Amino acid sequence: MEQRNNKPVVHLISKPDNMLKTIYTACRTCYSADYPINIYESVDDEEKMLKLIKRVIGSGHYSTIEHIQVSFAISNVSRACTHQLVRHRHMSFSQKSQRYVKEKGQFDYIIPPTIDKNPELREKFINFMAQVSDQYQEFVDAGIPAEDARFVLPNAAASSLVTSLNLRELIHLANLRLCTRAQYEIRMMVKAMCDALTAEEPWLKDYLVPKCERLGFCDEDKSCGRKITQAELFAKAGI
Numbered sequence: 001m002e003q004r005n006n007k008p009v010v011h012l013i014s015k016p017d018n019m020l021k022t023i024y025t026a027c028r029t030c031y032s033a034d035y036p037i038n039i040y041e042s043v044d045d046e047e048k049m050l051k052l053i054k055r056v057i058g059s060g061h062y063s064t065i066e067h068i069q070v071s072f073a074i075s076n077v078s079r080a081c082t083h084q085l086v087r088h089r090h091m092s093f094s095q096k097s098q099r100y101v102k103e104k105g106q107f108d109y110i111i112p113p114t115i116d117k118n119p120e121l122r123e124k125f126i127n128f129m130a131q132v133s134d135q136y137q138e139f140v141d142a143g144i145p146a147e148d149a150r151f152v153l154p155n156a157a158a159s160s161l162v163t164s165l166n167l168r169e170l171i172h173l174a175n176l177r178l179c180t181r182a183q184y185e186i187r188m189m190v191k192a193m194c195d196a197l198t199a200e201e202p203w204l205k206d207y208l209v210p211k212c213e214r215l216g217f218c219d220e221d222k223s224c225g226r227k228i229t230q231a232e233l234f235a236k237a238g239i
């Protein structure tokens with residue numbers, strides 16, 4: 001049986017080395033008579049920086065973490081997944097174009113696990129992708145531009161992109177897309193983005209979590225049961 005890797009491939013390609021110092025300087029500047037450059041150049045104590053940073057983030061003063069920009073190189077994700085990602089308006093994207101890049105032979109595609117684990121349905125899925133590929137190729141061979149031939153390509157077609165975002169938006173993205181209500185593939189992709197960053201910046205683990213972890217309750221209509229729902233919480237408090 002053909003083996004496919006249906007997992008997103010995610011690499012952190014850029015992050016500032018002086019992340020903590022930058023955020024600390026932004027936070028401290030708000031409460032200090034000193035010049036920001038003096039604050040930046042005089043601080044080196046990680047524990048001291050983290051103490052203030054966590055207090056400031058905890059009180060919702062999020063502009064301080066907008067100074068940190070990170071970039072990821074992502075591949076092996078479906079267009080269904082990237083379509084959801086690009087809904088986030090504070091992210092920057094450079095995605096492989098289906099206009100400029102003509103598919104040659106069978107295009108890469110992602111098989112969702114629910115179909116992948118069922119041999120009969122998996123075979124149907126693969127056969128269908130082959131049919132789509134043949135049709136796409138027929139259009140291209142007939143001189144149809146790739147930007148029009150691509151109209152037959154499915155949501156399953158694999159894509160690649162580079163994306164950049166600031167830390168505030170990454171926390172927001174994680175809070176929404178690590179929630180079990182999010183689609184499985186974007187959840188895997190965002191988890192891989194968070195893991196890549198927390199491997200280098202472990203202090204971010206407390207923030208790059210599903211929103212219920214930060215809220216202390218679930219505000220979704222249908223809860224997975226991980227946390228008490230908002231309605232249950234209100235009922236408990238007699239509100």
Ligand SMILES: Cc1cc2nc3c(=O)[nH]c(=O)nc-3n(C[C@H](O)[C@H](O)[C@H](O)COP(=O)(O)OP(=O)(O)OC[C@H]3O[C@@H](n4cnc5c(N)ncnc54)[C@H](O)[C@@H]3O)c2cc1C
Pocket residue numbers: 087088089090169172176177181182183
């Ligand atoms: C589980 C799940 C299911 C979803 N289902 C659907 C669906 O069925 N259909 C659908 O169309 N979408 C759906 N979405 C996408 C969703 O509606 C949002 O478009 C997407 O999650 C981006 O979130 P956002 O707007 O909070 O974030 P971002 O675009 O990343 O913006 C971050 C924050 O900036 C602020 N902001 C940004 N732009 C504006 C603005 N113009 N005005 C005011 N404030 C702004 C908001 O506070 C926002 O939360 C779904 C998302 C999730 C997580």
